[in-house]
Amino acid sequence: MKLELNYHQSGVVPFRKKGKKKIEVLLITSVKKQRWIIPKGYVEFNLSAFESAKKEAIEEAGVLGSNETFELGEFIIQKSYGKCFMKIFSMEVIKEYDDYPEKAKRKRKWFELDEAAEKVAIPEISNMVLSLKKKLE
Numbered sequence: 001m002k003l004e005l006n007y008h009q010s011g012v013v014p015f016r017k018k019g020k021k022k023i024e025v026l027l028i029t030s031v032k033k034q035r036w037i038i039p040k041g042y043v044e045f046n047l048s049a050f051e052s053a054k055k056e057a058i059e060e061a062g063v064l065g066s067n068e069t070f071e072l073g074e075f076i077i078q079k080s081y082g083k084c085f086m087k088i089f090s091m092e093v094i095k096e097y098d099d100y101p102e103k104a105k106r107k108r109k110w111f112e113l114d115e116a117a118e119k120v121a122i123p124e125i126s127n128m129v130l131s132l133k134k135k136l137e
Contacts, residue, residue, distance in 0.1 A: 006082030010049035011040025012057050012091035013072060013129055014065060015136075016110070023136065025116035025129055026093060028061045029107045036109075036119040038129075039063075040086070049087045057091060061108050062100030065091035070135060072128035088128050090135065 014026040027036040041056040043049050050069055057063050074087040111119060117129040 007079070007084040008043045008049075008087075009040050009084055010043050010053040010056075010087045010089065011038045011125075012050075012053045012065060012069075012089050013038055013125075013132055014057055014061060014063050014091050014093050015113075015132060016093050017136075023113045023133060024110045025113055025132070026061055026063060026108060026110050027116055027119055031102075031105050034107075035121045036116075037121065038088070038125060040088075043087075050089050053087075053089055054091060058097075059101045060106060062097040062103060063091075063093045064095040064097070066094050068092065072131055072135070073124065075124040077122065077124070086124075088125060090132060 016024050018024055028039060029035065030037050039057040039060040040053060043052045054065055057065055069089045069091060072088045072090055077084050077086055113129065113133055117126045120126045120129060
């Protein structure tokens with residue numbers, strides 16, 4: 001049986017380093033349910049998955065990231081509108097904007113890595129947040 005994917009999305013786990021050992025992750029709230037999530041969206045046809053996710057981070061979270069990245073993982077999630085293939089990347093934040101397109105729709109907050117993993121609603125993304133620490137060592 002062939003698995004039919006209806007959509008492709010990509011996202012980033014925005015992070016910053018505090019001191020030598022501490023890593024913080026920026027989470028945003030979803031628009032409808034106000035759950036803690038990472039910036040993500042549909043992969044635009046003229047952009048790579050990472051470029052598309054980086055653009056979402058600016059629009060949804062008001063942060064600009066470094067171009068140095070690594071893939072944290074990928075998974076398939078069932079959404080109300082069909083199956084979605086999701087690819088997630090790391091993104092070190094290099095600039096935080098006070099004003100950004102979705103500021104009025106979402107909250108954003110920095111969390112310590114372990115707390116961010118607990119707050120994220122999707123288990124696959126939670127595991128990727130936790131894997132960030134090892135990948136950065």
